[in-house]
Amino acid sequence: MTIARFTKSFTQQEPIPEDGIEAAIEVMRSGRLHRYNVAPGEESHVSALEREVAHWQGSAYALACSSGGAALRIAMRAAGIGVGDVVLTNAFTLAPVPGAIVAVGARPVLVEITKDLRMDLDDLSAKIARHRPAAVMASHMRGHLCDMDRLTAICADAGVPLIEDCAHTMGAKWNGRRSGSFGLAGAFSSQTYKHLNSGEGGLLVSDDADFMARAIILSGSYMLYARHGAAPSEAHFRNARLDMPNTSARMDNLRAALLRPQLARIEDAIDRWNERYHATEAVLAGCSRIALPARPAQETFVGSSIQFRLPGIAPQDATRFVADAAELGVELKWFGAVDPVGFTSAHPSWRYVDPQSLPRTDAVLAGLFDMRLPLTFSTDDCRQIGHIIVACANALAPSEAS
Numbered sequence: 543m544t545i546a547r548f549t550k551s552f553t554q555q556e557p558i559p560e561d562g563i564e565a566a567i568e569v570m571r572s573g574r575l576h577r578y579n580v581a582p583g584e585e586s587h588v589s590a591l592e593r594e595v596a597h598w599q600g601s602a603y604a605l606a607c608s609s610g611g612a613a614l615r616i617a618m619r620a621a622g623i624g625v626g627d628v629v630l631t632n633a634f635t636l637a638p639v640p641g642a643i644v645a646v647g648a649r650p651v652l653v654e655i656t657k658d659l660r661m662d663l664d665d666l667s668a669k670i671a672r673h674r675p676a677a678v679m680a681s682h683m684r685g686h687l688c689d690m691d692r693l694t695a696i697c698a699d700a701g702v703p704l705i706e707d708c709a710h711t712m713g714a715k716w717n718g719r720r721s722g723s724f725g726l727a728g729a730f731s732s733q734t735y736k737h738l739n740s741g742e743g744g745l746l747v748s749d750d751a752d753f754m755a756r757a758i759i760l761s762g763s764y765m766l767y768a769r770h771g772a773a774p775s776e777a778h779f780r781n782a783r784l785d786m787p788n789t790s791a792r793m794d795n796l797r798a799a800l801l802r803p804q805l806a807r808i809e810d811a812i813d814r815w816n817e818r819y820h821a822t823e824a825v826l827a828g829c830s831r832i833a834l835p836a837r838p839a840q841e842t843f844v845g846s847s848i849q850f851r852l853p854g855i856a857p858q859d860a861t862r863f864v865a866d867a868a869e870l871g872v873e874l875k876w877f878g879a880v881d882p883v884g885f886t887s888a889h890p891s892w893r894y895v896d897p898q899s900l901p902r903t904d905a906v907l908a909g910l911f912d913m914r915l916p917l918t919f920s921t922d923d924c925r926q927i928g929h930i931i932v933a934c935a936n937a938l939a940p941s942e943a944s
């Protein structure tokens with residue numbers, strides 16, 4: 543192949559905005575890094591971040607946590623989920639999601655996905671009837687929202703609380719409504735590769751006052767919950783303050799100082815991600831072997847990564863395809879690999895989850911490839927990457943299925 547090798551890093555994020563760096567330096571100079579360590583009359587960065595997140599999201603309450611996984615665990619405990627309960631979640635997700643379910647003592651039951659990478663709502667309905675779950679954890683993996691109108695109707699009809707894992711849909715919308723506001727709670731991550739970057743960090747939003755009071759105490763507020771920027775009134779803490787265990791999962795002021803200026807610019811970042819997504823997608827769409835997930839008209843997504851399928855590809859060809867692309871500098875993740883690699887693993891690798899038969903998901907994952915689109919790439923970079931992927935796909939022998 544005579545195609546120029548791509549040389550930029552797929553794991554290089556943009557720098558923290560200068561005002562975030564300055565705010566972080568100021569926090570370090572003050573020595574007041576802990577969220578409850580404030581000077582008289584001062585509001586901590588964490589408290590201010592909570593206020594700003596709630597305002598941006600349009601939710602009544604917000605809680606900053608130590609990670610997205612911590613936000614998921616807190617959400618489940620605050621929803622009363624515990625030992626022996628079944629929680630339904632997508633079979634296609636990242637390991638911290640089944641991990642969070644297992645960490646609260648509950649049992650993940652996995653729901654099939656469609657070829658467009660969304661939760662299969664027929665399978666969800668069947669599994670709600672069969673397992674009587676304590677909650678549905680909808681993990682909008684890689685930014686693909688399922689039919690949220692139908693999902694909320696299914697959960698409401700069954701009386702099952704809905705918790706959204708919005709690690710890849712912070713800023714995404716369904717019919718103009720923000721992801722994370724469809725159920726009891728929405729959880730976000732500010733780990734480096736998500737839509738906000740503080741290294742580690744998580745956010746939980748909800749409109750339910752009693753739920754949020756429990757969540758705040760669970761996050762480790764001690765009796766300092768009045769120092770939260772988007773918390774329910776004192777009355778809602780009356781029981782929670784002594785009933786809920788302190789699980790020490792707070793955010794600190796340094797991280798919040800980095801996040802506030804990023805949140806202020808998130809709509810611009812979303813536009814830039816989508817330019818990169820569309821530039822890549824347009825090239826991939828020109829290759830008949832490549833199947834791109836359909837994007838429903840109701841969905842406004844955040845194209846911080848792109849997924850595509852090579853239907854019917856044999857495992858040895860998938861391995862070769864990933865290696866060929868890597869040779870040309872393009873870092874693809876393949877969800878069909880038997881052994882987990884880096885951040886990527888599939889449900890058979892989660893041995894802490896009961897083995898489950900998910901033939902439709904397995905068929906999708908066998909031919910599913912995934913790639914980050916960091917904002918440090920230009921749209922020209924994205925087109926070059928697209929051409930490399932197409933060249934590697936065309937170099938494969940014709941598959942039986944195509």
Ligand SMILES: *Cc1c(COP(=O)(O)O)cnc(C)c1O
Pocket residue numbers: 609610611612635636638639681682683684707709710730731732733742743744
């Ligand atoms: C990253 C991620 C999480 C967990 O977030 P952390 O902040 O890393 O704990 C949860 N769900 C999905 C889909 C993720 O990608």
